[in-house]
Amino acid sequence: MRKIINDADHVVSEMMEGFVGAYSRYFRKHPEVNAILSRQKRTDKVALVIGGGSGHEPMFGGFVGKGLADAAACGNIFASPDPNTIYEAAKAVDNGKGVLFVYGCYAGDNLNFDMGEEFLRDDGIRTAHVRVQDDVASAPKERMEDRRGIAGDVFVVKIAGAACDAGLSLEEVTRAAEKARDHTRTIGVATAPAQLPGVDKPIFELGEDEIEYGMGLHGERGVLRTLWQPADVLAAKMYAQIMEDTDLQAGDEICVLVNGLGSTTITELAIVYRKIKELLDKDGIRVYDADLNNYCTSQEMGGFSVTFFQLDEELKGYYDSPCYCPYYAKGELAGSSCRQAEEQETVKKAENREAEGEDKRDGDASDGEAGAAVEPDIRQKGVLNELSAQDARRMLLYITDKIIEKKPYLTEIDSAIGDGDHGIGMAGGMKKAKEKLEQMAGEENAYAVFEAAGKAMLMSMGGASGVIFGSLYLAGAKGMEPKPVITAKDLARMEQKSLLAIQERGKAEVGDKTMVDALAPAVDAMKASCNEGLLPMLRAAEAAALQGVEDTKKYVAKFGRAKSLMERAVGYQDAGATSVWLIFQGMREYVEG
Template sequence: MKKILNEDVTNVVEEMLAGYLTAYKRYYKKIGDYNAFRYKGNRKGKVALVIGGGSGHEPLFSGYCGAGLADAVACGNICASPNPELIYETAKAVDQGKGVLFIYGCYAGDNLNFDMAEELCQADGMKTAHVRVWDDCASAPKERITDRRGIAGDVFVIKIAGAACDAGLPFEEVVRVAEKARDHINTIGLATSPGTLPGNDKPTFELPDDEVEFGMGLHGEPGIERTKMQPADKLVERMYTELKTEMGLKEGDETAVLVNGLGSTPLLELNIVFYDLHKKMAADGILIHDAEVKTYCTCMEMGGFSITILKLDEELKKYLDAPCYSPYYAKGELTGSMQTLEEGEEEEPEVDVDEMEEIKIVRSKEGELSELNASDTRNMLLYIADKIIASKPYLTEIDSAIGDGDHGIGMAGGMQKARKKLLHMETEENAYALFEAAGNAMLMSMGGASGVIFGSLYLAGAKGMEPKPVLFGEDLVNMERKSLQAIQERGKAQVGDKTMVDALSPAVEAMEKNRNGSLLDILKAAEEAARQGMEDTKKYTAKFGRAKSLMERAVGHQDAGATSVWLILQGMREFVEGR
């Protein structure tokens, strides 16, 4: 695994801290020669909060020190507890005589070293206590809760304890609030790929590409089940079910939710996880007061995510919502909470973006159609939309060979928007208006070059035409000629440039040659010409898009845009022919 490190990996923690503390020196000061630091701006005369653990889980723990958070951080080596002397010196640097609370994850090494550090502190006359976070409900049964690991739930416990300290609560109350937060939190994680420690050639564990492990720990500790990879909503459902059962969540309960990336999972995917989770919680009537979605607690480049749920009451909510700031975690007046609504505003109903209403495609008569009335036009466009949506994997595969791999996604997304628009146009009597509406929907939703080009395929030919209740073959020929002209004016592509024009241009020529034939004859000719044009793109180098940089390496691969044109014309022919 490639890592951006210096040659001597034994100094990795020292170098990481040097970079962090230099970048944010206005906030932090290193404690002696130790791998530890303190926040410069902490309130005076309060309980001190010290956190820490093994490095390699950033931004845990170093990212949760600051205003309203921890006062100091003790950093161990990679995935190893800090030693007692380091912890002791960290506590001594921030002790104000009101007591020191230690918060850390429940691991054998951390427990032993922090216990010994407390003994050193107490020998110096310091008042100390600790809260071991054991939120990982997959790591041990409830009857052995003190054997459970601490993972992303640390973030909520640190946040709430830091706010309690800053509120000036006495030592015993700070400890009580922190323990209460810990006891109202559960987390379950899911790994999709391992991490690799600095200096190690092999990953921390092995996991096949097509498998995931539920409940895996941050260091690669075994989970509760290994299964085949599944869609996000199925993974989330399994994890939510475990958490809901573990916590006894019920309708009306108020929560805070943290969706955490384990190191290499992008925000795009984490937000999908939260979307699926929110739907399930909303369906059960479980309220989400606050939500956090990003990377909080990691193991290098481990793939996967965890879900943390904190069950709230008014006391916990007060300390969770209190302002705080560090370079990696902040709350305050400008952030608000998830349920805050403006005066007079009503919460929008839950929308399922995945839901695609099933429709029955109907035709005005059996057998071959000689013309397209408005109802037929609408149903033909719906049929084509479903065909393109179903072809998304095929189009993605073609585009991935020489393009960005997003053509299938874009076409399917645009057709979904067109489909949604057409579903609400049952009474439209102008056939051209249906093409125009579908084209507009694609143009406004797809983005990229494909949005403009394929939106124009429908839109440009229909726009400005006199309303007609019925379209004949010649009308389609004229429409497609107008669309081709508009597309070439915008994109400047010609035949041989390896674009959708390679399929559309010969298709339009074939339509014009057969304009005196039947509607089906015209579409058959167009479909065959588009297919041949699509095949011809395999011979060309590309003049546009990402494939342009591949030069001769693009030869042998067909163009995805030309393929979409062929599929659209094929869909028209299939609908008209009744096949």
Template sequence: MKKIINNADDTVMEGLEGFVACYSKYYEQHPEVKGVISKNRRKDKVALVVGGGSGHEPMFAGFVGKGLADAAACGNIFASPDPNTVYETANAVNEGKGVLFVYGNYAGDNLNFDMAEELLNDDGIPTAHVRVWDDVASAPADRIEDRRGIAGDVTVIKVAGAACDAGLDLQEVTRIVEKARDNTKSIGIAVSPGQIPGLDKPTFELGEDEMEYGMGIHGEPGIQRTKMEPADVLTEELYRNLMQDAKLEKGDQVCVVINGLGATTNLELAIVYRKVKQLLDKDGIYVYDSDMNNFCTSQGMGGFSITFMKLDDELKTYYDMPCYSPYYAKGELTGAVENTSADTPVPAESETDKPQESAGSQAEAETAKCCGKRREGVLETLTAEDAREMLMYIADKVIAKKPYLTEIDSAIGDGDHGIGMAGGMQKAKGKLENLDAQGNVYAVFETAGKAMLMSMGGASGVIFGSLYLAGAKGADAKTELTSADLAAMERKSLEAIKERGKAEVGDKTMVDALEPAVLAMEEYKDRPLLEMLKAAEEAARQGVENTKDYVAKFGRAKSLMERAIGHQDAGATSVWLIFQGMREFVEGEV
């Protein structure tokens, strides 16, 4: 795994220097140790110091700020800060009211923070600590003090900062933070390892198709290693385990944190939160507030965790107090409370909105269903009903080929073509299923094209939407299309696509398959429909083959230059599949 570093031994110090330099209006660095100190901290109160090993950014330094921690003591990668670092950092923010330490429950942290507390106590500075042990997978409830601290640090530090800023004494602050800690439960899953800078091996080994429930943020063993599953399955399993431990009941109020471990995108985290919210709504648990981001990471580990903090009126008081750091904020401008109550029903997914399986067997079943009204024999013309059934057949064909198109696009593109085409075809099919075209064949193509255009996004949405739409839009209504009509419609679509995209044959785009297909249609326009479509399909196939010899002039592959040679274009491949689908439907091979 590549790391953007200099000398591995200098990684933490250089990272802290860069962090403080970037946010110098908020922070200063301790001159002697790896400590990050808030410039704008409130005075004459209990000081809050957090800390632990580096490598979990933005935890812990990123949670220093107004209404949060006053300072963070930072260790080396995945290693506790030494007692002197903790001692000196705490001394720098001590206001004479005592110091509260909040950190994850790990042996190294416990030993080093305890030693620092002894040193501070020897100097007459009162201290207390709250060890966060929110990871329900790391030990059973009867051994809660053996549990690890993971992303539950987020909500505990939030409450701790507010309680300190409220001016409470050390004993009262500690009581409230312990209450927040005891009401906070988390569980996570790992799908890929991270890697510590300077080491040539990942932090643990996990097969390409494996995941591990309950794995710790340093790669500590979890509770079960299984094959990879869809997001909803993962989320439901984590939710089940979390609820068994959290003992939440209908009417309870919680804060939810969906935390990424470094390599997990916010898009994926949003999918997880979506499912968590559905499950909480179903169980009558009210989401008081929620956050979703990479807060407590693990050097590029893939995976996520779910955290619940159960609230009562006292904890709400401190949770709602404003706070700010560059990585975490609450208060007047950000809002703290979600307005949706547990009693508000969540709309169920409609059948047409649900994603369809892309496997061939599913597509074949859907094809059989959608083509039940097809006229017998080889079609000589296309009626509106023929066109509707044909486009639904093509939609299922392309959906079934999503993995194939993704594989092709991944070789020289960004790998999203199959997903986009399948999604657009699914939307088109949804519009077509209940369409009453009133006998106008062009209206069928226009409906499908608009659905793709408005749903796919990216260049493919405009281009492939135009393949159906541009040639049909504005055409006089017809009850059936002949070979010549279809050829003329596709010529208009080709010209519109070339005008919008500016691509020509040889540029390694869908035009490389579409233009030869249209030329073949025009050559055979006075012959039977099937004969014309066979010629168009073969011309499109040859066009796909030709793209292997071209250097890309557009799209992601453009930057590859000669390295794109030898790979076929995904867009051209989709054009070929569409013409193949037309031919199969007209011939009756459905």
């Protein structure tokens, strides 16, 4: 598939530059991170920050504006923003009344937004969050908290934005947003796959006469693959599933959104709505407002979703409150922001300075990617029995190149049961780690090398992988007494500490089909063999991690985007576990020489 892009690694930054440039009357880009901020600085109110992966435009950045969000933290394509982006976006719009976060319920978003909130609370800023969980296909009603967020984000953001602008307290704004979430139900269907920029294959495959019922917004497999069906048949089936999940009765009022996933036309959406409205009329349910549009997309995925938002008097009042952004407007449109000529000139100069700084950083990153990272002429000959700070640095550089090279392999594995972004995220995080490691040629503390590499990954990758794989290096090394040289026992203790931190953060256990399935047995092998020396220990850890990868093929996923597949995920290996194995393989290869 041909994409109208320049470089796959710069898609998000270039998209944001064009997006903000086109709508500079309303938005500005944060000078340091990929976040979109409202031009209209509103004081004495709770700040609303939304966010998630890019690739779903106009969600999330397109929903910043009057009566909507104050800022949007934007991650890489289909990957959550990293904690630093979330933190900086919220800091930029905080008014002293607290910050409410609204985002979809995905493992990566949950982890990264939780950590962003921790950073803000450390600064004395009050926070709360509401996770949208409207996808009725992704989990049964008794497990609402496990449901994915899809097009229902539109209604929750609308209500939360109105409640914030009404001057409510953080507690009251949170209550209103939770009420909106609990009154929202969505079901979707995919008719054609999407393809990530820079990836050779679509994120899933469908036959010409097939559709995927219950497909997730990132291309996660649905609950049923079936033959092509006419619009009325699909609409009736989707209507029945939503109605089964709600308490709607004759006389109730709802808003309806028929949302296109990227390549579906308004013509098709209107045909679907025609049938939905017929069924609602038959059941005596009144439509207060309807919308046919592409708000929550998935690149060029074919298909659509149907969302019902049940109203009461309170929610109706918030829904009718004026809001405006270039992609979404309700209520009275007067009062949109307009800058004076002098302010425009000042802002333009500031943006030019920001752009020059970004161009310079982009150039530095490109330079850092060129050439081999390992310095064989400096490395000690033969097998290493311990790791000096510089041995550790060069070993981690070797691993960064290894993971970057394996990007297509990891993408292919993740595409089978996920959304295909794991390879992209890992490669991006490793590039940032590489840049940092190349600046540490004089470092004498071995633990500081691991900590710096982990922090670079954590603050740049986004997605669940950013928090988890950043912690693989960072958590074990953080707070350790500085040492110029670490032994096999030291490395084993460090990885044990990292494992505990990762499990505390992500709650995963062996058997949940995550990276823990490879990391936990690897750590056990390290503890059992650390007295034998560095190389025997790493050989044992590599073998144990590989067996852990094989074991993931037997498991039903308990976390991540494969969770909704249930038994359909059996037979496929976990991409995160595969990355763990490759990291231990890289350690062993470098130490062995």
